[in-house]
Amino acid sequence: MSELPVIDIAPLLQAEAADPGKRAVADAIGAACREHGFFYVSGHGVPPALIERLDAASRRFFALPEPVKDEISMARGGRAWRGFFPVGGELTSGRPDLKEGIYFGAEQPPGDLPLHGPNLFPAQVPELREAVLEYLPAMTRVGQAVMSGIALSLGLAEDYFRTGYTADPTILFRIFHYPPGPADDPDTWGVGEHTDYGLLTLLLQDGNGGLQVRTATGWIEAPPVPGTFVCNIGDMLDKLTGGRYRSTPHRVRNRSGNERLSFPFFFDPGWDSEVPPLPYAGGQRWDGQVDFTGTYGEYLLSKVSKVFPHLFEQQQL
Numbered sequence: 569m570s571e572l573p574v575i576d577i578a579p580l581l582q583a584e585a586a587d588p589g590k591r592a593v594a595d596a597i598g599a600a601c602r603e604h605g606f607f608y609v610s611g612h613g614v615p616p617a618l619i620e621r622l623d624a625a626s627r628r629f630f631a632l633p634e635p636v637k638d639e640i641s642m643a644r645g646g647r648a649w650r651g652f653f654p655v656g657g658e659l660t661s662g663r664p665d666l667k668e669g670i671y672f673g674a675e676q677p678p679g680d681l682p683l684h685g686p687n688l689f690p691a692q693v694p695e696l697r698e699a700v701l702e703y704l705p706a707m708t709r710v711g712q713a714v715m716s717g718i719a720l721s722l723g724l725a726e727d728y729f730r731t732g733y734t735a736d737p738t739i740l741f742r743i744f745h746y747p748p749g750p751a752d753d754p755d756t757w758g759v760g761e762h763t764d765y766g767l768l769t770l771l772l773q774d775g776n777g778g779l780q781v782r783t784a785t786g787w788i789e790a791p792p793v794p795g796t797f798v799c800n801i802g803d804m805l806d807k808l809t810g811g812r813y814r815s816t817p818h819r820v821r822n823r824s825g826n827e828r829l830s831f832p833f834f835f836d837p838g839w840d841s842e843v844p845p846l847p848y849a850g851g852q853r854w855d856g857q858v859d860f861t862g863t864y865g866e867y868l869l870s871k872v873s874k875v876f877p878h879l880f881e882q883q884q885l
């Protein structure tokens with residue numbers, strides 16, 4: 569078992585605003601955000617059958633030959649920042665990760681806005697498209713529910729984020745495949761140590777494990793817990809709360825000997841959101857609060873340009 573708490577968020581998904589159960593869930597979420605910034609979410613309502621379909625379709629995709637996977641290469645996705653990247657194609661903290669993956673976002677019409685547009689889906693695995701397009705709205709609902717708990721835990725109205733920052737959230741979704749290893753190379757990771765950028769990450773992981781979280785007293789594992797997502801706080805929520813809600817460094821090494829799949833879903837402020845400071849304690853500022861300038865979209869672009877520098881140059885984002 570993990571040292572990280574499992575929090576049943578079912579009360580937050582109920583429409584009735586008066587449910588006293590919500591308060592208890594919110595308190596548990598607030599405590600977890602202040603301690604490690606990591607917890608497990610159960611009672612999320614995402615059907616197990618959907619998760620199984622997503623996993624099976626993803627495994628079929630990654631087993632395809634590289635040239636077939638390249639038919640949906642990120643390079644073809646252009647500024648939309650969607651599609652497949654091969655092992656070593658993504659950098660974390662300047663080093664290539666031992667993983668391949670597919671980037672998705674909200675399904676949108678073609679246009680000029682970076683990180684927006686249609687997703688690239690593999691023709692050879694049509695069921696992946698169906699599963700992803702069902703998973704995105706299901707996870708958006710979970711993201712809004714967790715944020716309602718975070719709002720309550722901060723003494724704000726339950727719909728504080730949903731009617732503001734995340735009225736039209738930025739949704740990023742990835743599917744990662746980690747080949748086994750490396751066994752003992754201190755410099756190579758499935759994903760190197762990093763923090764996430766936005767408000768929340770909701771991670772579905774398969775049974776293989778490998779996610780590690782840096783706590784005040786050292787690295788701990790976040791092993792798979794069936795029926796849950798791992799939820800962690802991103803940098804933007806850390807900044808908004810003056811560091812009280814922690815964006816905690818984490819990394820992955822797949823030591824299982826098996827092919828590991830993970831499915832991180834990022835739930836962030838709207839692209840055009842100016843991410844205003846949180847009202848707190850009768851309108852006073854948090855100490856240490858960082859006032860953010862610009863929009864969430866501008867901030868996110870500056871981050872992702874470091875992750876795929878070659879693509880960034882090509883696309884002149």
Ligand SMILES: N=C(N)NCCCC[C@H](N)C(=O)O
Nearest residue numbers: 659660661762764765834875
């Ligand atoms: N959208 C989010 N939060 N992504 C976090 C990914 C962190 C790894 C990435 N290669 C990096 O170096 O940032």
Ligand SMILES: O=C(O)CCC(=O)C(=O)O
Nearest residue numbers: 744759764779820830832
């Ligand atoms: O694959 C994982 O378990 C974690 C992935 C991750 O940390 C990320 O994509 O930000």
Ligand SMILES: [Fe+2]
Nearest residue numbers: 762763764818
């Ligand atoms: Fe992460």
